[in-house]
Amino acid sequence: MVINQSLAGVVLEARAAGAAVGRILGARHGIDGVLGGDWADLRRIAPARWERLAATPGAALGSCRHKPTAEDCDRILAALVEREVGFFFYIGGNDSADAARIVAERAAAAKAPIQVVHVPKTIDCDLVGSDHTPGYGSAARFVASAFRGDDFDSRSLGGVKINVVMGRDAGFLTAASALARERDDDGPHLVYLPERAFSIDKFAADVKRTVAKFGRCVVAVSEGIRDASGTLIAAKFSEERDSHGNLQLSGTGALGDHLARALKEKTGIRRVRADTFGYLQRSFPGIASESDSAEARAVGEAAVRYALGRAASGAKPEAATISIVRRPGRRYGVDFVPAPIRTAAKRTRSVPKEFIARSGNDVTPAFLAWARPLVGQLPPTDVIR
Helix, strand or coil, X not given: CCHHHHHHHHHHHHHHCXXXXXXXXXXXXXXHHHHHCCEEEHHHCCHHHHHHHHCCCCCCCCCCCCCCCXXXXXXXXXXXXXXXXXXXXXXXXXXXXXXXHHHHHHHHHCXXXXXXXXXXXXXXCCCCCCCCCCCHHHHHHHHHHHHHHHHXXXXXXXXXXXXXXXXXXXXXXXXXXXXXXXXXXXXXXXXXXXXXXXXXXXXXXXXXXXXXXXXXXXXXXXXXXXXXXXXXXXXXXXXXECCCCCECCCCCCHHHHHHHHHHXXXXXXXXXXXXXXXXXXHCCCCCCCHHHHHHHHHHHHHHHHHHHHHHHHCCCCCCEEEEEEECCCCXXXXXXXXXXXXXXXXXXXXXXXXXXXXXXXXXXXXXXXXXXXXXXXXXXXXXXX
8 A cells, every 4th residue: 555655755765866866767567677678767757746646555667476587687687787777676575675685696796886775565564674564554454444344244243254364474464453452342353373373173162152252253364374284274275376386375265265164064153254355455545554654655765865875975786675673662663774685585574472362363462552553543433332
């Protein structure tokens, strides 16, 4: 929801640099655009339009799922050199950071003076070195809002509702569902993250106990839940792979259907329904978190300032990522700190142990305190007792 805030931050900060920056080019669909020579002239877009684009969800330049080969990286470098590119900014998660790292290494080996900066963005919130990442707060706000609405539907209908949320290796987004709670009996009543082993028998017992207590049960489940051996539950009924060789988890309701069937068989509960949030939480207008939007813009600006600062000082290019570091103290605030790009490249951060309840089926108050400033205030609600 806020990727275009980062794009606007990069472009507007570069424009503000005056003569230090010449052309500002945008590669359509990421590295596919670089390889295919599909470039947009970003200087021709007026600042007023950038404000509208920044508030628009989805990648305005397009995106891709292309895992670059060694040959691709050589071609990317050649394309950048041909266009006399001095600064290369790549917005994305840990795979994007790794691609940017390889390009930077190729440039250094070829003695091409290209400063590469990775601009972080991932709703999974799993980049190493950052307290959180742009995109997470807004997607988490969507998840919390959706669960709050779903919980009211559950109050009126009863039964069990299972919602599968994105998160292959890190459960930050699924954990955000707990922010929906206002009252003691609000859902989600159970939250399962990939950081804890998932047992279908324990799951059935947890649900049965919750239904006995509340007369209903709302469940948040990460798409990446695994059994005690570390095997993805979804691997039992899916073999489709994505472009990076990972088991395809999003865009299918198979896991939710599997859990619903198993629950009916093991508990005898008749009304069990399941939904998969899938891609909805990634790009939804009008619900972006204020702090997330502001930080996404600021991280793009920080990337440009870092790159221009190194160039002005005469320092040789050094690939970097921009880490978001939370300031200590009760009042929320962050700093944007350049770090070696390898910090974020191809590495995954997990939900800390102190954020997961000992029961393995909920989050802790520490997680809620950490996440609330990122998501913001949700609309208040009430019930008739």
